[in-house]
Amino acid sequence: MKLTRLVLGILVPPVGVFLTYGVSSALLINILLTLLGWVPGVIHAVWAITKHEEKVEGTV
Structure with a gap:
């Protein structure tokens, strides 16, 4: 799933951020x-996607 989000983050940046964070300030910043x-x-x-993955992997 991480690879999919990264590829979408490169091709269509708001979609990759949306799949990672949902509707949030990160999404609005990315849209702008x-x-x-x-x-x-x-x-x-x-x-944003890599920082989120680092945070998730650090808590496990």
């Missing part, structure tokens, strides 16, 4: 960054 340009949206999406 994606509207400003695809590259900032991708950078934020990949960062």
Whole structure:
């Protein structure tokens, strides 16, 4: 599932963030960054998805 979210985060950044966080401030930030340009949206999406995975793996 992580790979799927990362691929979607690269192709369609808000979808990858939505699948990771749901409707949240991270999603709104990513939508705004994606509207400003695809590259900032991708950078934020990949960062947010990997940080979320690190947090989840750290608590197990």
